[in-house]
Amino acid sequence: MSDYILELNNITKNFPGVKALDNANFRLKKKSIHALLGENGAGKSTLIKIITGVYNQNEGKLFLNNQEKSFSSPNEAMNAGISVVHQERNLIRRFSVGENLMLTNLPKNNLGLIDYNTVSKESKKWLDIMELDIDPNTIVSDLTVAKMQLCEIAKALSLESKILLLDEPTSSLSPQDTKNLFALLKRLVAEQDVSIVFVSHKLEEVFEICDEVTVLRDGKNACESEQITNLNRQKLVKLMIGRDEQIIKSKKNIDFTDESLLDLQSINTDLGHKNINLNLKKGEILGLYGLVGAGRTELIKCVLGLDKINSGQILLNNKEIKIKSPKDALEKYKIGYISEDRKKEGLILMHDVLSNAGITVWSNLKKILSFLNDSIVYNKVDPYVKQLEVKTPSYQQIVSNLSGGNQQKISVAKWLASGTDILFIDEPTVGIDIKTKSYLHELIIELSLKGTSIILITSDMPEMISLADRIITMKDFKVVGETINNHNYEEMSSSIMGNIHE
Amino acid sequence: MNNKIPNFVKTNQFGLLILVIVFICIFSFSTDGFTSRFNIYALSRVVALDIMIGLAMMVVILTGGLNLSLGALGVSAAMFGGWCMESMGIPISITIILVLAFGSFLGWINGFVTVRTGVHSFIVTLATMSIYFGFMTLLTEAEAFRKLPEAFTDFGSLKLFNKYISPLLIISVLTCFVLYYIFKYTDIGRKLIAAGANPDAAELSGISVDRMFIYCHMLSGFLAALAGIMLTARIGAAIPSMAGHLGFDWLLPAFLAPVLGGTLLSGGKVTVFGTMLGAILVTLINNGLYLIDVGEFWVRFFLGIILLGAVLLDRAREYFTVKNSIVS
Numbered sequence: 103m104s105d106y107i108l109e110l111n112n113i114t115k116n117f118p119g120v121k122a123l124d125n126a127n128f129r130l131k132k133k134s135i136h137a138l139l140g141e142n143g144a145g146k147s148t149l150i151k152i153i154t155g156v157y158n159q160n161e162g163k164l165f166l167n168n169q170e171k172s173f174s175s176p177n178e179a180m181n182a183g184i185s186v187v188h189q190e191r192n193l194i195r196r197f198s199v200g201e202n203l204m205l206t207n208l209p210k211n212n213l214g215l216i217d218y219n220t221v222s223k224e225s226k227k228w229l230d231i232m233e234l235d236i237d238p239n240t241i242v243s244d245l246t247v248a249k250m251q252l253c254e255i256a257k258a259l260s261l262e263s264k265i266l267l268l269d270e271p272t273s274s275l276s277p278q279d280t281k282n283l284f285a286l287l288k289r290l291v292a293e294q295d296v297s298i299v300f301v302s303h304k305l306e307e308v309f310e311i312c313d314e315v316t317v318l319r320d321g322k323n324a325c326e327s328e329q330i331t332n333l334n335r336q337k338l339v340k341l342m343i344g345r346d347e348q349i350i351k352s353k354k355n356i357d358f359t360d361e362s363l364l365d366l367q368s369i370n371t372d373l374g375h376k377n378i379n380l381n382l383k384k385g386e387i388l389g390l391y392g393l394v395g396a397g398r399t400e401l402i403k404c405v406l407g408l409d410k411i412n413s414g415q416i417l418l419n420n421k422e423i424k425i426k427s428p429k430d431a432l433e434k435y436k437i438g439y440i441s442e443d444r445k446k447e448g449l450i451l452m453h454d455v456l457s458n459a460g461i462t463v464w465s466n467l468k469k470i471l472s473f474l475n476d477s478i479v480y481n482k483v484d485p486y487v488k489q490l491e492v493k494t495p496s497y498q499q500i501v502s503n504l505s506g507g508n509q510q511k512i513s514v515a516k517w518l519a520s521g522t523d524i525l526f527i528d529e530p531t532v533g534i535d536i537k538t539k540s541y542l543h544e545l546i547i548e549l550s551l552k553g554t555s556i557i558l559i560t561s562d563m564p565e566m567i568s569l570a571d572r573i574i575t576m577k578d579f580k581v582v583g584e585t586i587n588n589h590n591y592e593e594m595s596s597s598i599m600g601n602i603h604e
Numbered sequence: 605m606n607n608k609i610p611n612f613v614k615t616n617q618f619g620l621l622i623l624v625i626v627f628i629c630i631f632s633f634s635t636d637g638f639t640s641r642f643n644i645y646a647l648s649r650v651v652a653l654d655i656m657i658g659l660a661m662m663v664v665i666l667t668g669g670l671n672l673s674l675g676a677l678g679v680s681a682a683m684f685g686g687w688c689m690e691s692m693g694i695p696i697s698i699t700i701i702l703v704l705a706f707g708s709f710l711g712w713i714n715g716f717v718t719v720r721t722g723v724h725s726f727i728v729t730l731a732t733m734s735i736y737f738g739f740m741t742l743l744t745e746a747e748a749f750r751k752l753p754e755a756f757t758d759f760g761s762l763k764l765f766n767k768y769i770s771p772l773l774i775i776s777v778l779t780c781f782v783l784y785y786i787f788k789y790t791d792i793g794r795k796l797i798a799a800g801a802n803p804d805a806a807e808l809s810g811i812s813v814d815r816m817f818i819y820c821h822m823l824s825g826f827l828a829a830l831a832g833i834m835l836t837a838r839i840g841a842a843i844p845s846m847a848g849h850l851g852f853d854w855l856l857p858a859f860l861a862p863v864l865g866g867t868l869l870s871g872g873k874v875t876v877f878g879t880m881l882g883a884i885l886v887t888l889i890n891n892g893l894y895l896i897d898v899g900e901f902w903v904r905f906f907l908g909i910i911l912l913g914a915v916l917l918d919r920a921r922e923y924f925t926v927k928n929s930i931v932s
Contacts (some may be wrong), residue, residue: 272712338699432810450802452872461798461809468791475789516809 106165107297108153108265113162113201115148122148123133123159124321128228133291137308137325139508140318141342141535146301148550149318150267153177153185153299157601179343185258186267193242193250193257200225202239203257204530218384228260231294248279252286259294266290267299272307273532276393284311285591292442303533305335317341343537356386356571358386358586361420363555364437370531371404373397375579378414382524387546387556389570389587391598397579398559399442402526404437406431430464438522440514442529442559444506448513451502458501458512459483462520486515490545514542518549525549543569567594575601608626616755618648620881631892638895644768647891649838652772653831654883657854658782658861659776660827662879665862666800667820668871669874671726673714673733675851679844681707682832683823686749686842689756696756705831710736711825715818725821726882739848748843752836760837772834777880779827784876796820801872808917860886863914886910 106132115123119136124143125418129135140146151157152164155173164171166182167562173179193202200221209220225238235496242250249273255561257334258266268287272280289312290296300312303388308315308330315333317324324341348390362381374395382388404411415422418435431437431503436520441447449458460467460479466483468474480497487497490511501509510530517525527546546569550556565572568588575598583601587594631638664671671677685703688694714732718725762771799806799816807813816836822829831854836842847853863869864885865878876924886907893903 225625353691406808427812429812438810439808441805445809446802447804450798450872451804452801453798457794457798459796461806461811464791464794466809472790473790474791511753520810 105132106130107167108163109166109168110149111163112151113149113164115145115152115157115159115160121321123152123318123447125162126318126321126323127326128153128298129315129327131297131299131327132297134271134313135287135291135300135311135314137300137302137312137330138318139301139305139308139315139338139342140324141537143319144318144342144535146318150186150269150301152297153179153265153267155183180261182264183260183264185263185265185266187251187254187258187271188268188269193253195243196241198241199229199245199253200234202240202242202253203260204518206261207255225256225260228256231259232290246279247274247277248283251275252283253277255286255290259290259296264295265297265299265436267301269301270303270470271450272298272302280307285546287311290559293405301348305338308338309335311499318345334557339536343535358383358510358572360384362417363419365415365417365420366381367415367417369401369416370405370412371401371411372412373400373404373579375401375404378581380581380584382555382557382572384555385550385553387550387558387569389566389573390557390559390576391448391561391566391573392563392576393602396576398576399528400579401527402439402557402559402575405526406437432520432522433465436512436523437519437526438462438517438520438524439485439526440528440530441518442532444509444513449501449509452500453497454500455487455492455504455512456480456483456497459487459516464514466520483515483519489518490515491541507534510534510538510542514545522554524555524557525555526559529561531560531562531565539565540600563595563598564591566598567591573598577602614788616873617862617878617881620864620866620878620885624881624885627829627885627888627892631888631895635895638892639764641768643891643895645763645770647887648768649770649772650891651884651887652770652776653835653838654833654857655773655776655880656779656827656831657858658865658878658879658883660790660824661832661858662750662862662874662876663783663796663820663823663863663865664725665806665869666871666874668800668844669718669817669829670729670859671711671821671824672716673710673736673851673872673897674729674824675847675854676733676737676740677707677710677714677825677851678828678832678835678854679847679851680710680832681829682737682836682842683744683749683844685833685836685917686752687744689753690751695905696753698835703833704826707829708822709778709825709826709831711822711828712818713819714825718813719817723768732838734866741844744844746844748841750841752841756837758839760834760840770838770922772838775830775834778874780880787874787876791816791821797874806879806888807928856904856911857883857886860907860911860914862927863918869915869918872911882914 103215105281106129110128113123113126126145130148148157150203153176155176158172173182178334180564186232203225204221204226209224211217218336222238223343229238232252232255234256242253243374245253255266271283275283287298291298302308312330314327315330315338316326319342319396360383363384364382366378369375375479392398403409405425406415407427407430416425423435425431428439446450455477456476460483463482464474492511492515494508502511502514530542530546546556558570567587570587572583573585573587583595585594637643637644650740660674681703684706685699688699688702689696710909714725714729718728759771782898787797795811796816796819797813799813835846839846861882862879867873867879889906889910890903895908902927
């Protein structure tokens with residue numbers, strides 16, 4: 103008998119044209135936290151989907167508690183004690199926490215109606231186990247993002263799950279919330295007999311919390327159940343991308359006494375921004391740092407005319423401008439916005455590569471009577487798609503079929519094609535593999551060297567410090583600090599965090 | 605893998621084409637007179653209208669919405685045309701331009717209210733359906749315009765191609781080509797589709813989504829008005845009840861044609877020729893069932909079943925697009 107709770111042996115999974123998994127192994131020890139790592143497209147999601155019964159493998163075997171199993175639906179896997187907590191919330195926002203926790207098995211009273219007392223009592227039990235101070239009657243939409251995440255885990259526990267798969271659980275959490283979550287996970291493993299599979303792009307977290315690591319690369323094992331103590335960051339990155347990580351630093355000299363290209367003066371907005379002043383120089387990368395909810399993305403959207411600016415001025419080249427819509431921004435002022443949410447705001451997932459990459463240039467390319475065909479668009483966007491090394495079988499490929507990294511490249515390519523002078527770039531590398539990430543970093547620096555002025559929003563401190571020339575810190579919809587970046591991580595991060603916690 | 609199968613075969617339109625052929629075969633053998641010159645001519649007159657109202661609905665479904673006021677709008681526009689010609693003596697060509705402008709205006713109201721209030725077009729057009737039809741009935745006192753210029757009514761009963769085909773069908777097919785051209789080969793067509801597929805992404809990419817949605821509703825009004833004129837020419841009179849009470853008679857074919865044709869109800873995908881084939885299929889079934897003599901109510905029953913089937917197909921289409929995607 104082995105002490106593995108879950109074992110996947112020699113798993114192969116084929117999709118039309120792609121071998122997503124090729125003889126991959128994965129073994130999860132009882133009561134351990136096991137990191138599953140790999141770049142986008144390495145086969146992590148496929149492996150998880152096989153474990154949770156969404157897909158069936160073409161070859162190989164799956165053992166649960168030493169018994170061979172094959173799940174034909176996610177429900178079967180769930181009944182066998184395997185739960186996934188996805189990046190996307192799976193809670194019903196208008197229901198109470200208790201209702202969500204008990205959803206699959208709502209207790210009924212004698213009349214066959216839902217017994218809300220038992221709902222509260224039962225769900226309280228699970229919340230208590232997690233030492234969560236939440237009233238089961240709270241409506242989910244009133245919770246913070248972090249609490250929702252924890253409720254998801256409570257929900258998984260209430261299903262008597264012994265295996266928890268956490269897919270990027272910290273992507274929307276603040277450092278403090280992350281710390282709390284990790285403490286909880288460690289406790290669950292110790293006290294509740296739970297084993298955890300942890301998927302994350304943040305390697306610091308892996309070192310902090312995981313016992314063992316399995317790395318996938320191109321559908322194969324780059325390493326299998328390696329003790330975390332035998333690894334360091336460099337080794338891990340090398341396993342993931344097959345070469346050493348390159349750390350990029352922008353080496354530029356911006357004269358900050360120059361005249362500003364874009365100038366926001368005492369901006370107050372409908373969303374609650376108070377007296378925002380900031381200016382952007384030509385060719386500068388201006389970082390906007392802040393915790394989630396600091397109002398950075400919201401500020402940009404107000405500037406783009408999506409929400410109302412109540413008072414204050416926007417100056418472009420010292421002339422006051424009024425931006426009514428993103429269309430206005432693009433066509434009149436050559437300002438573009440790369441959204442943080444590429445699936446919802448950045449791309450049209452159901453459309454093909456060509457129309458996604460070309461959407462910003464259609465207006466410029468149209469001929470008489472609004473005529474526009476594919477080859478006109480192709481000629482315009484092809485250089486940019488090539489430059490970004492987008493991997494796609496053809497321009498007719500539907501974008502939702504591409505990997506996250508390639509999707510992000512397309513949402514960048516369309517703005518390169520549009521030739522804007524000012525780019526607002528919002529969280530450009532969330533959920534992106536390391537290779538694409540450093541590629542995008544190089545690209546952003548290169549763009550600014552060529553004269554594009556960039557406002558960069560990122561919550562990734564290392565990214566901010568390697569890219570930005572100057573860093574503005576925001577908190578509660580106000581600017582709380584401005585620092586010229588000297589690219590020294592320790593100094594800069596403590597200065598920025600100092601601004602936030604003042 | 606299955607690269608040997610041409611792409612066309614995998615499309616929805618191909619399946620429809622097969623179905624159309626199958627039904628033609630069935631009805632040709634099982635009924636008398638299906639292939640007669642008289643019946644084919646009658647079919648061409650009906651299918652012309654079904655295509656047009658299918659297209660009128662399709663351009664709003666593109667936005668992820670729908671247009672329940674379609675029938676009321678079309679009839680109102682047609683009655684306006686009848687008034688122009690009969691009461692005001694306005695020449696036919698100018699009347700047609702006025703009617704199309706009027707239809708576009710009513711469509712603009714639908715679009716403007718939908719965009720400005722943010723209420724789903726289902727509710728907005730449910731209201732305007734009642735408003736347009738009520739107002740029209742009030743103004744016309746429910747009286748028909750029966751003394752239309754002969755040149756106009758003659759056109760409706762003209763027979764072309766050895767007396768097999770009505771010119772109305774040619775108008776509809778031409779409209780299909782024009783719409784196909786717009787969606788495939790113009791900047792504005794691409795923007796309409798992009799706005800329908802993902803309004804947020806389109807807006808942030810510099811497309812004025814509100815304006816695009818209003819355009820879709822105007823186009824819908826334009827096409828519905830065109831259908832109204834065609835129906836008037838076919839009947840030889842403009843009658844308030846020619847599309848049923850509140851224009852209800854148009855709604856079923858209006859939904860059936862685009863949904864059967866492969867237009868996604870959630871928006872962002874149009875199939876002009878699919879809609880055309882869908883309309884042909886609906887008309888065929890309708891006509892064939894009448895010839896078999898199953899009775900009016902059975903025909904409605906079957907069309908309802910087909911609509912449900914088509915909606916299931918729509919679901920399946922979305923499901924399979926997800927299943928087929930290579931995400932790893």
